Amino acid sequence: MASITFLGTGGGRFVILNQRRYSGGLWLDLEETVAMDPGPGALIRALQFKKDPQKLNGVLVSHNHIDHYNDAEILVEAMTRGMKTKRGTLALAVNALDYVSDYHKSFVELITAEPQKKFRIGSLKIEALPTSNHGGAVGFRFHSKHGEITCTADTAYDKELVKHYKGSKVLIMNTIFPSSKEIDVHLNTRTAALLLKAVRPKLAVLQHFGMTMLNCGPEKEAKKIEEETGIRTIAARDGMELDLETLAESMPVNVRQSCLGSY
Numbered sequence: 001m002a003s004i005t006f007l008g009t010g011g012g013r014f015v016i017l018n019q020r021r022y023s024g025g026l027w028l029d030l031e032e033t034v035a036m037d038p039g040p041g042a043l044i045r046a047l048q049f050k051k052d053p054q055k056l057n058g059v060l061v062s063h064n065h066i067d068h069y070n071d072a073e074i075l076v077e078a079m080t081r082g083m084k085t086k087r088g089t090l091a092l093a094v095n096a097l098d099y100v101s102d103y104h105k106s107f108v109e110l111i112t113a114e115p116q117k118k119f120r121i122g123s124l125k126i127e128a129l130p131t132s133n134h135g136g137a138v139g140f141r142f143h144s145k146h147g148e149i150t151c152t153a154d155t156a157y158d159k160e161l162v163k164h165y166k167g168s169k170v171l172i173m174n175t176i177f178p179s180s181k182e183i184d185v186h187l188n189t190r191t192a193a194l195l196l197k198a199v200r201p202k203l204a205v206l207q208h209f210g211m212t213m214l215n216c217g218p219e220k221e222a223k224k225i226e227e228e229t230g231i232r233t234i235a236a237r238d239g240m241e242l243d244l245e246t247l248a249e250s251m252p253v254n255v256r257q258s259c260l261g262s263y
């Protein structure tokens with residue numbers, strides 16, 4: 001089954017420090033198996049949600065903030081079967097190149113993920129996408145036979161970004177704040193809706209929630225976006241798995257109870 005699993009839906013310093021939401025990034029089972037933005041706990045969450053890190057074919061890092069790169073090295077260790085064999089691809093944003101050791105980089109195919117650069121991990125075609133006002137971060141587009149999947153990573157809104165997301169089946173947006181809080185380096189609910197209205201995917205997924213967003217209720221914010229745009233919008237939860245054929249979401253049984261409610 002082609003799917004995306006959320007190894008963590010937390011974002012911002014304090015949510016990461018207290019793990020009110022996990023911070024493991026995304027796990028994509030497409031033509032190849034890829035982890036994107038492995039923040040603190042990515043290895044542990046992958047194992048918790050029954051994903052085998054030794055099956056990874058690629059690790060992607062969108063930028064050099066710790067909630068996006070922290071577990072990159074340990075996932076490389078898994079991908080290379082304990083650094084026994086050169087295996088897999090590590091794609092790093094330019095500003096994250098120095099955040100992974102030369103030792104780990106020497107065991108993988110290393111890609112510098114500059115905006116609009118196209119590359120492959122095995123049979124999976126990927127494109128790095130530009131972002132706005134987030135210190136050189138890149139988003140990613142996965143050209144999968146299961147549909148075009150795009151992830152914004154951390155970015156502000158800029159209408160110039162819209163064209164890079166056109167044709168998305170699923171658009172995943174790091175929406176750290178609710179509409180009541182404006183910030184110039186991240187999306188909030190209001191600006192996520194702007195991007196969504198212009199791109200018009202089949203499904204939008206919000207993730208990477210900060211403390212204010214969690215206090216507000218990501219599900220409520222997703223509902224607001226859905227009503228405003230007419231596009232199905234869901235707030236991701238830790239451990240949630242999205243089936244890319246049916247676009248149905250499911251939760252594993254071994255997720256902590258607190259993730260099941262709206263908190």
Ligand SMILES: [Zn+2]
Nearest residue numbers: 063065134154
């Ligand atoms: Zn960031």
